[in-house]
Amino acid sequence: MVTTVSSIELDRRRFRRRQSGRSVVISLVSTVVLGVLVWLTVINTPGWAAVQQAFFDPAVAWKFLPSVLLGLWLNIRILFFAAIGVAVFATLLAIIRTLRGAVFFPVRFLATAYTDLFRGTPLIIVLYLVGFGIPALGLFPRLPPEVWGTVALILTYSAYVAEVLRAGMEAVHPSQRLAARSLGLTHAQTLRLIVLPQAVRKVTPALMNDFVSMQKDVGLVSVLGAIDAVRAAQIGEADTYNFTPYIVAGLLFVIISWPAIRFTDWLTARAQRREQIGGTV
Template identity: 55%
Template sequence: MKNTTMQPSEVEVDRRAYRRRQSEKSVATSVASTVVLVVLIVIGLHVSPGWPRVRESFFSGKYFIQSFPSILKGLWINIQVLIVAVIGVAILGTLIAVIRTSKSPVLFPLRALVTLYTTVMRGIPMIVVLYLIGFGIPGLAIFGRISPVVLGTIAVVMSYSAYIGEVLRAGFQDVNPSQRASARSLGLTNGQTIRIVVIPQALRSVAPALMNDFISMQKDVGLISTLGVVDAVRAAQIASMKTFNYTPYVVASLLFILLSVPFIFLNDWYSAKLRAREQSGGTV
């Protein structure tokens, strides 16, 4: 039986070899420039007169090891708040987007209310929302004692659901109206059309923006420390007040970075995948 495998031509072989050489050259150049930059930064720090004091104040190995366990324990609270907030923001943000894109006259009061909500919440700094929810709700003395962790989670959900709702709304509006019409002609209800046809297509187009917002939310959950929650940031503050050293804040920063790196890589990978599909003429 004859071998029908297509063999590349000499021109194609030369092209592949050229692209491989260019790729290797780019990698070598990137590595060299990175090494040069790191060397320049190291030299610049060492020739700075105040570097020894800064190193001891922010990068002390002794205080790093000493404060790490308590800060890591506090980070677990941040992770719990983040998990609950992601679920709450996804649900509330989707409801906001659905209401804002609805054309039903019956939902006009809700559309007006949701429009006002997104406008106000996107204009208020996150720290102010935390103060209003964290100290305002207990001040009403209606619900009894509420954990500051719960109040902080509510504030994060309320703040970020406005941003997520607007991102999703843009994605919903980006779906061609013919998709809705086709779904309705097949007998799908309005709810089924949104759930089966609109939302999946909208998520693909706005996924990078959504991931960026969730990465920002992952950092902002550290602000719940303003309500007295002993999370990673608050634990770092306590350790710093005891030792008069800022290394615990660096420890907290490193832990937050490690927490966000997987999401950042996922966002970059998915954005590159979408870009490659668009450039190749594929359907996004």
């Protein structure tokens, strides 16, 4: 079937293209003007010379870039394993919290208490409790600090992600479950094949935001002594009394976070387009 687009719709599309091109030009010009004004304001402040020397020294940045990059590789490895752990544990928590029936009340209560506790506790405190408290019990062999940092990240972010997943699961219309059960699917099959795929699709932008937050917070494992990018920058600062290594580490974190941030924005825009889509005139 061939769909014919009316001349009115074609005119609308041409108008939108012209408006989009004009908006892009205005945005570029205003951005350049604002950037120049901010730059001129900053470099003309009385303390700019001292700040530039203390935070933006190219020689110091180049000297400590290899060590900060090596530490960043540790952050990436921690993020990889933490993301897997959060995905598994948060899904289990979300499923438990959506169970119905009085017999499941104890596990629902425990899951609710867990999410309330770890959503309200700052990550850095969880890092201290897990990284220093658990090894002090003497129940486990001596493990590297990055292992305990990964565990702390999983414990904390599983609580946030579980609530996001639970919201997505509850947003799936009950008729979907009823239809699946009427076709003979078990409760587990309904969750796996019907509910979870739709729930994840509904909350993907929120999940990506949590992932971006975890990308930044993975730098907090440095408080346990792990030589990651932040600790490598701290060592460089202590060696030179210059804060430039921290700027290097911060920029590297921005670089690895940028693809996920842009992907999240793209997913959000696509979801908005799907919701606002209309018929062709």
